[in-house]
Structure formats: structure tokens, C-alpha cells
Amino acid sequence: MQLHNLTIQEAHKLLTSKQISSVELTQAMLQRIHDVDPKIKSYVTVTDDLALEQARQADERIAKGENVTPLTGIPFSMKDCISTRDVRTTCSSKILENYVPQYNATVTNKLADSGAVLVGKTNMDEFGMGSSCENSAFFNTHNPWNLDHVPGGSSGGAAASMSASLSTFSIGEDTGGSVRMPAGFCNVTGIKPTYGRVSRYGLISLVSSFDCIGPMTRDVYDCATVLEAIAGHDEHDSTTFNSPVPQYNQNLNKPVKGMTIGIPKEYFVSGMEVGVESSIQEAIRTYEKLGMTVREVSLPNTKYALPVYYLLLFAEASSNLARFDGTRFGLSVSKDAKDVIDIYLQTRHEGFGDEVKRRIMLGAYALSAGYYDAYYLKAQKVRTLLRRDFETALASVDILLAPTCPTTAFKLGEKTNDPLEMYLSDIYVVATNPAGVPALALPCGFSKDMPVGMQLIGKHLDEQTLFQVGHAYQQVTDWHKQLPPI
Amino acid sequence: MDTNTVKHIATLVRLGISEEEAQKFSGQFTSIIDYFNMLNEVDTDNITPASDIANSQNILREDVVQPSMSRAEFLKNAPQSERGYVKVPTVLGEE
Numbered sequence: 001m002q003l004h005n006l007t008i009q010e011a012h013k014l015l016t017s018k019q020i021s022s023v024e025l026t027q028a029m030l031q032r033i034h035d036v037d038p039k040i041k042s043y044v045t046v047t048d049d050l051a052l053e054q055a056r057q058a059d060e061r062i063a064k065g066e067n068v069t070p071l072t073g074i075p076f077s078m079k080d081c082i083s084t085r086d087v088r089t090t091c092s093s094k095i096l097e098n099y100v101p102q103y104n105a106t107v108t109n110k111l112a113d114s115g116a117v118l119v120g121k122t123n124m125d126e127f128g129m130g131s132s133c134e135n136s137a138f139f140n141t142h143n144p145w146n147l148d149h150v151p152g153g154s155s156g157g158a159a160a161s162m163s164a165s166l167s168t169f170s171i172g173e174d175t176g177g178s179v180r181m182p183a184g185f186c187n188v189t190g191i192k193p194t195y196g197r198v199s200r201y202g203l204i205s206l207v208s209s210f211d212c213i214g215p216m217t218r219d220v221y222d223c224a225t226v227l228e229a230i231a232g233h234d235e236h237d238s239t240t241f242n243s244p245v246p247q248y249n250q251n252l253n254k255p256v257k258g259m260t261i262g263i264p265k266e267y268f269v270s271g272m273e274v275g276v277e278s279s280i281q282e283a284i285r286t287y288e289k290l291g292m293t294v295r296e297v298s299l300p301n302t303k304y305a306l307p308v309y310y311l312l313l314f315a316e317a318s319s320n321l322a323r324f325d326g327t328r329f330g331l332s333v334s335k336d337a338k339d340v341i342d343i344y345l346q347t348r349h350e351g352f353g354d355e356v357k358r359r360i361m362l363g364a365y366a367l368s369a370g371y372y373d374a375y376y377l378k379a380q381k382v383r384t385l386l387r388r389d390f391e392t393a394l395a396s397v398d399i400l401l402a403p404t405c406p407t408t409a410f411k412l413g414e415k416t417n418d419p420l421e422m423y424l425s426d427i428y429v430v431a432t433n434p435a436g437v438p439a440l441a442l443p444c445g446f447s448k449d450m451p452v453g454m455q456l457i458g459k460h461l462d463e464q465t466l467f468q469v470g471h472a473y474q475q476v477t478d479w480h481k482q483l484p485p486i
Numbered sequence: 487m488d489t490n491t492v493k494h495i496a497t498l499v500r501l502g503i504s505e506e507e508a509q510k511f512s513g514q515f516t517s518i519i520d521y522f523n524m525l526n527e528v529d530t531d532n533i534t535p536a537s538d539i540a541n542s543q544n545i546l547r548e549d550v551v552q553p554s555m556s557r558a559e560f561l562k563n564a565p566q567s568e569r570g571y572v573k574v575p576t577v578l579g580e581e
Contacts, residue, residue: 099563100562100563102555102559102560102562102563103555235547238545242545301528303524304524304525304528307521307522307524307525308525310518310522311522311525318499322499322500325500326565327564327565327572327574328563328564328572329563329564329565330563332565332566334565334575337575338575338576339575339576339577340574340575340576340577341500342575343574343575344500345500345501345502346502348499348500348501348502349501349502349503350502352501354507357501357503357507357511358511358514358515358518360499360501361492361495361496361499361501361511361515362515362518362519364495364498364499365487365495365515365519368495368498374526375522375525377535378525378526378528378530379525380535380536380537381528381530381533381534381535381536382525382528382530382533383535383536384533384534384535384536385528385530385533387536419514419518420514420517420518420521423518434536
């Protein structure tokens with residue numbers, strides 16, 4: 001038995017039957033991180049002392065049999081854009097390199113209350129701006145399946161930490177595919193929940209109307225377990241839903257026979273890697289064997305999803321990142337500053353990487369007088385059409401099925417010189433965020449020895465159906481159990 | 487987009503920028519904006535712009551004073567502070 005490879009469900013059984021302790025499990029995970037992560041570089045910060053303290057507390061809870069939850073004593077990692085009190089939270093940016101939050105995100109508090117054990121914070125594209133993790137201001141993260149390839153982004157560190165068995169679960173964040181795309185590249189299961197299902201309080205904002213915190217796990221069962229623990233209403237985030245959080249795992253085994261899958265025809269166009277397409281077709285056949293009906297549907301505005309997504313992202317990010325001004329927290333560069341404006345100019349020039357600068361400037365451009373109607377307002381109108389596309393398609397089927405990316409993980413450096421080319425790798429994952437609908441990514445095969453991911457897209461607040469359909473697939477396939485040779 | 491426009495936008499968003507950067511961004515911005523112009527193909531007459539996602543009801547609560555982060559705690563992250571305030575250089579110009 002390898003402790004670092006356990007699922008949450010397996011570890012929970014061993015912990016509650018006292019076959020292992022959380023301290024043992026946590027020590028094994030920390031040891032593995034120190035042995036293997038120098039090759040992968042998925043962690044920005046490893047929290048050894050905090051983890052061992054939390055593990056000891058978890059063992060006490062288990063010994064007393066009090067407040068034991070499915071996550072008590074389970075080691076996890078978290079994307080470095082989610083605030084952790086007294087633990088550095090960097091967004092992989094120089095501007096926050098030494099920033100130590102004075103408060104916890106709601107998700108951090110919920111996980112601490114559940115007894116989960118934080119082993120570290122994971123690398124990401126700076127402020128979530130990227131699709132390969134290469135925009136981290138600190139270092140590149142490597143894909144555990146092939147170290148010359150990217151892990152995807154922006155939650156690339158989270159995905160790599162799961163793939164290389166450097167955490168039992170991980171918390172990512174998905175603004176336009178940032179959980180699903182790296183999950184697909186690294187052979188990990190992950191969900192972008194419905195917008196408003198999980199509190200954003202304490203998440204360092206990228207796009208406030210898109211951002212969704214979501215779990216990354218070894219399988220659908222674990223994903224449902226973690227989502228249940230972190231979802232729910234929060235008085236600190238007025239966009240969270242009041243409706244109760246379902247006990248997702250109770251209905252996981254309901255048969256999928258008779259349900260209908262929609263295949264959006266616009267997602268199957270030229271440019272898709274042959275091995276990706278064949279893996280997706282094979283997954284569709286698997287569902288047919290399980291008794292599901294498959295039907296082609298149309299999302300007619302799909303080709304506009306990418307410009308809508310990026311325009312709105314630029315605009316909201318430009319406004320959200322105005323807070324990094326070198327006066328109240330974070331980096332401050334005030335060399336020969338004559339006035340406060342000099343501090344802003346110098347701090348932001350030195351503190352932000354190129355991609356962040358590009359997006360802030362293009363956002364200001366899209367919002368500026370003379371261009372507002374043509375870009376920002378136009379994008380918000382087409383966003384209405386994108387939402388209608390999903391409503392219409394999902395009215396006639398139970399879920400949609402699509403790839404997470406047209407290709408498998410590309411090589412490090414392959415797309416860094418052309419920002420637009422990099423944006424295009426998000427083509428299948430961005431549309432769900434402007435629409436707000438949930439989507440579950442899961443492994444569905446390999447192409448040229450690299451993992452292929454698919455996503456199931458569902459109706460608002462219907463994560464239950466995604467988990468049910470995803471779980472059914474993982475009962476008859478073992479792609480999600482494949483581990484990289486590391 | 488020419489380099490002067492790039493520099494003007496950089497000023498608006500309080501971003502210091504070098505001549506070299508302005509030139510690099512100018513070319514990149516032009517190709518990105520050209521790509522965005524494909525939205526002009528879409529007929530959006532009579533389409534209401536999206537202004538919320540799904541959870542559109544107002545959530546109201548009593549406005550009750552509650553403890554918040556202490557001043558000392560807040561100032562831990564301030565690059566410069568003095569007598570309990572965040573310190574910055576001149577904001578309103580010379581006396």
C-alpha cells in the first residue's frame with residue numbers, strides 16, 4: 001500500500017479503522033513532496049509544520065470519534081490564489097511574493113473545520129492568466145506524464161500535484177477552464193461548479209463574474225465528497241446560492257440508463273488531435289453501452305465564446321487588479337518616488353508579468369470611452385446568446401459531453417511567444433464560465449502517451465447529474481487510475 | 487494599435503512601460519483586437535447584455551456592527567505606516 005496514492009475514500013477507511021494515522025499519512029505525503037516535487041515543481045509553498053499540527057489534531061478527533069468528516073486527516077494542496085491566514089499566498093506573482101494574508105478564505109475555513117490537512121500551496125499562471133502555468137513569475141511546473149510538457153493552466157500546479165500523487169486532493173479555481181484543462185492534461189478528475197455554488201470570499205479575484213473554486217481529485221467519488229464540504233451559502237459572498245448542498249455521494253450509483261447525452265456539433269471541427277477525437281468517440285460508445293441515448297445538439301455561438309470570454313476577462317481583471325498599487329500590501333517600489341503615482345507606476349511595472357500587463361491594458365481599452373459599446377457591451381450581449389445556447393441545448397438532453405482541449409499537453413515553450421495561440425487552447429472550456437453552468441472533467445484515454453480529458457456539462461446547480469454520469473463511466477473504465485511513471 | 491495608444495493606456499492603468507515594451511505590445515494587441523472584431527458578425531439587436539449569472543435575487547441582512555480586523559493586524563502588510571496610518575508620498579502636490 002502506497003499512502004500517497006490513496007483516494008480520499010480509501011484513506012478515510014484506513015484512518016477511521018485506525019490502520020493508519022493522519023500523522024503517518026501526512027508525513028508520507030510530505031516526504032514524497034520533498035523527494036519528487038523538485039522534478040515537477042507543483043508547489044510554491046510547502047507547509048510542513050502546519051500540516052503536521054493539523055494532522056495531530058485530526059488524529060485526536062478520530063481517537064475521540066468527534067466531528068469526524070470524510071476529510072478529517074486527509075492531506076490536500078490548494079491553488080495559491082486562495083487566502084490562507086499566516087501562510088504566504090502569492091498568486092504566483094512577484095507583486096504578492098511575500099504577501100501573508102491576515103484572514104482565511106471561506107473555503108480554507110470550511111476545509112480546516114472538516115479536519116483536512118493543508119500540505120501546501122500550488123503554482124499557477126500569474127493571477128490565473130494563462131493556460132500552461134508558464135506565466136508563473138517563479139518557475140514552470142512540469143507535466144508528470146512527460147517533464148518536457150506543460151501541465152496546463154492556470155491550476156497547473158494543482159493538477160500536477162494530483163497527478164504525481166503529491167496530495168490526496170487539491171483545490172483549484174476555474175475562471176475559464178483553469179480546473180478542467182489542466183485536469184485533462186494531467187489525468188485528473190476536477191469540477192468547475194455552478195457559479196455561486198462555492199463562496200469566493202478570500203479568493204483573490206480574477207474575473208468576479210466567472211471565478212469558481214473547485215476540487216481536483218483521483219475520481220468522481222472524491223470530487224463529490226470535496227465539493228459537498230466546500231459548497232454552500234456564505235454571508236460574505238452575496239452571489240452564493242441559498243439552496244441546500246445535496247449529499248452528492250448518496251445518489252452516485254443511480255443507473256444512467258435512459259438518460260440522454262448531447263454532443264455539441266460545434267466542438268467537433270477540424271483541428272482536433274486524432275487521438276483526442278478517438279478517445280472522446282470511445283467514451284461516447286461506453287455511455288451508449290451503459291444504456292444512454294446520444295444525440296447531436298447545437299451551441300450555435302460557440303465560435304464567439306473565446307472573444308467574449310477574453311474581452312470580459314480583460315475588462316474585469318483590469319478593474320480587479322487596480323488594488324495592487326504598492327501602498328497597502330504586497331510589493332512596493334518607491335525608488336525616488338516624487339508622488340504616490342510614481343509608486344503605482346513603478347510597483348506595477350516591476351510586480352506584474354507580461355501577460356498580466358497585456359490583459360490589464362486591453363481591459364482598460366475595451367472599457368474606455370469610444371470602445372465600450374464595440375467591445376465590452378457587445379461581449380455582454382453575445383454572452384446572453386451563449387447562455388441561451390446552453391439553456392436550449394440542455395433543455396432537450398441531461399448533459400453535454402465534449403473534450404477539454406483540442407490537443408493533449410503541449411511542450412514547454414511551444415506557445416509562449418504567441419499570446420493568441422495560447423488563448424486558443426482554451427477553446428472548449430471557456431464557454432461554460434460566461435454561462436455559469438457546471439462542468440466535470442475526467443480522464444478518458446491517451447493520445448501519443450499523454451492523457452486526454454473530457455468534460456460533462458450540466459444544468460445550473462445540477463452537479464448531482466454530472467457526478468452520477470461521471471461515476472458511471474469510472475465504474476467501467478480505469479483511465480482515472482493510470483499513474484504517470486514518476 | 488500604435489505605440490502611443492499603448493503608452494496612453496498604460497498611463498490610464500498606472501502601469502510604467504518602456505519603449506521596448508510598448509513596441510512589443512503594440513503588435514500583439516493589434517492581432518488580439520483583430521481577432522475580437524469577429525464579434526461584429528453577431529446580430530445583437532434587441533439582445534439585453536448579461537448583467538448577472540444565475541443567482542439574481544437580492545440578499546438582504548440587518549446592518550449590524552461586527553468586529554473586524556484590528557488596525558495593527560491590517561497594517562502588518564502595509565509597506566510603510568506611521569501612527570496607525572498607511573504612509574504614502576505626496577498625493578495632492580506641493581504645499
